Amino acid sequence: MALTANWNFPTAIRFGAGRVSELGDACRAAGITRPLLVTDPGVAPLDITAGALEALAEAGLEAAVFSQVQPNPTAANVEAGLAVLREGGHDGVVAFGGGSALDAGKVIAFMRGQTRPMWDFEDVGDWWTRADPDGIAPVVAVPTTAGTGSEVGRAGVITNVETHTKKVIFHPRMMPPQVILDPELTVGLPPHITAGTGMDALAHCLEAYCSPSYHPMAEGIAVEGIRLVKENLLDAYRDGEDIEARANMLSAAAMGATAFQKGLGAIHALSHPVGAIYNTHHGLTNAVFMPYVMDFNREAVWDKMERLSGWLGIEGGYPGFLDFVLRLRRDLGIPHTIDRIGVDDGRFDEMADMAIVDPTAGGNPRPLKAHDARDLYEAAFEGRVA
Numbered sequence: 001m002a003l004t005a006n007w008n009f010p011t012a013i014r015f016g017a018g019r020v021s022e023l024g025d026a027c028r029a030a031g032i033t034r035p036l037l038v039t040d041p042g043v044a045p046l047d048i049t050a051g052a053l054e055a056l057a058e059a060g061l062e063a064a065v066f067s068q069v070q071p072n073p074t075a076a077n078v079e080a081g082l083a084v085l086r087e088g089g090h091d092g093v094v095a096f097g098g099g100s101a102l103d104a105g106k107v108i109a110f111m112r113g114q115t116r117p118m119w120d121f122e123d124v125g126d127w128w129t130r131a132d133p134d135g136i137a138p139v140v141a142v143p144t145t146a147g148t149g150s151e152v153g154r155a156g157v158i159t160n161v162e163t164h165t166k167k168v169i170f171h172p173r174m175m176p177p178q179v180i181l182d183p184e185l186t187v188g189l190p191p192h193i194t195a196g197t198g199m200d201a202l203a204h205c206l207e208a209y210c211s212p213s214y215h216p217m218a219e220g221i222a223v224e225g226i227r228l229v230k231e232n233l234l235d236a237y238r239d240g241e242d243i244e245a246r247a248n249m250l251s252a253a254a255m256g257a258t259a260f261q262k263g264l265g266a267i268h269a270l271s272h273p274v275g276a277i278y279n280t281h282h283g284l285t286n287a288v289f290m291p292y293v294m295d296f297n298r299e300a301v302w303d304k305m306e307r308l309s310g311w312l313g314i315e316g317g318y319p320g321f322l323d324f325v326l327r328l329r330r331d332l333g334i335p336h337t338i339d340r341i342g343v344d345d346g347r348f349d350e351m352a353d354m355a356i357v358d359p360t361a362g363g364n365p366r367p368l369k370a371h372d373a374r375d376l377y378e379a380a381f382e383g384r385v386a
């Protein structure tokens with residue numbers, strides 16, 4: 001089966017190895033003639049970035065680069081990029097990199113013609129209607145990690161360094177009109193980033209699947225996303241050049257983000273305060289929390305996990321699935337406890353208060369109270385999975 005295709009759901013996606021060569025065409029299709037390529041300092045010097053710029057030059061598009069996006073991007077990163085976008089007269093953004101670069105690029109493009117400050121567009125109620133839609137510049141999104149699925153999302157996650165919180169900036173038109181999913185761009189990912197980002201894709205699919213709201217379409221996508229992770233993440237981790245595994249992980253990542261409009265849950269709610277305070281990698285942090293949250297949700301998801309396990313050929317229902325997660329984590333070299341990603345036990349109360357108001361907490365199948373969140377931080381610190 002040829003792993004190349006054009007999809008129109010949830011947006012226009014050019015899928016296949018080598019298709020970054022179509023970047024110029026994708027820009028034109030999005031109405032961009034003077035792109036600003038937004039990326040991070042790790043990706044900027046790589047050959048894949050030179051290749052993307054070459055593809056733009058070949059299409060006659062004069063591009064500039066803004067590469068000052070840090071992992072867990074901040075408002076200052078967005079402001080700096082926005083200044084370059086406006087001063088350079090750019091009419092759109094090529095968001096190129098991992099979730100950090102994609103989120104920053106999307107928010108920079110969104111902010112181009114806005115007059116209100118960025119925090120006014122946090123994903124709260126109908127705040128997105130405050131935005132001037134004509135002020136939003138188009139984006140071509142090109143992920144170089146397979147995890148966040150931000151390329152098919154309508155939001156960007158930006159850290160507020162003053163309050164140490166991760167905030168979601170949302171607008172329906174933040175969905176990039178053109179996406180290129182080229183697995184060759186992910187071949188050079190170091191194994192530990194392959195592992196962490198892949199587990200983020202799994203966390204998106206799993207939390208979306210378990211979230212109790214009614215959205216059978218999203219649920220179906222989540223199930224297939226979980227299967228793709230199950231059958232490909234270890235292969236991509238062990239052999240980064242396995243292009244089929246890389247391709248399937250890129251699909252799984254995009255599917256996770258497509259599915260999670262149904263809801264996320266306590267994995268993300270516990271993870272966001274940790275990422276904001278300790279600047280840990282998002283996917284890795286989710287991976288550490290996953291079995292503890294499954295444990296907490298055990299009764300609420302028992303029947304659903306039975307069904308999921310049956311579909312995936314995992315024996316034993318919920319316990320079988322938990323066992324699969326624990327083994328996958330171990331095989332990917334992911335630590336079992338949060339102290340091993342740099343989290344101490346001094347701020348659990350504060351983090352628990354942040355977790356329960358995180359927008360993702362509401363999607364958890366079992367209500368998450370402050371004392372539950374505190375218990376979960378303790379369990380994840382001590383390594384207690386029932």
Ligand SMILES: NC(=O)c1ccc[n+]([C@@H]2O[C@H](COP(=O)([O-])OP(=O)(O)OC[C@H]3O[C@@H](n4cnc5c(N)ncnc54)[C@H](O)[C@@H]3O)[C@@H](O)[C@H]2O)c1
Nearest residue numbers: 042043071072098099100144145148150153157188189282
């Ligand atoms: N918008 C969303 O829906 C959404 C969903 C989940 C997570 N996020 C956000 O995404 C961010 C995490 O994104 P991420 O997990 O992709 O990590 P990342 O973007 O922070 O990148 C991690 C590291 O990988 C490097 N890297 C990226 N591509 C590479 C490549 N091809 N080869 C070698 N190195 C490469 C980067 O330079 C960086 O050092 C977090 O800020 C998180 O909150 C957003």
Ligand SMILES: [Fe+2]
Nearest residue numbers: 148200204282
């Ligand atoms: Fe995530």
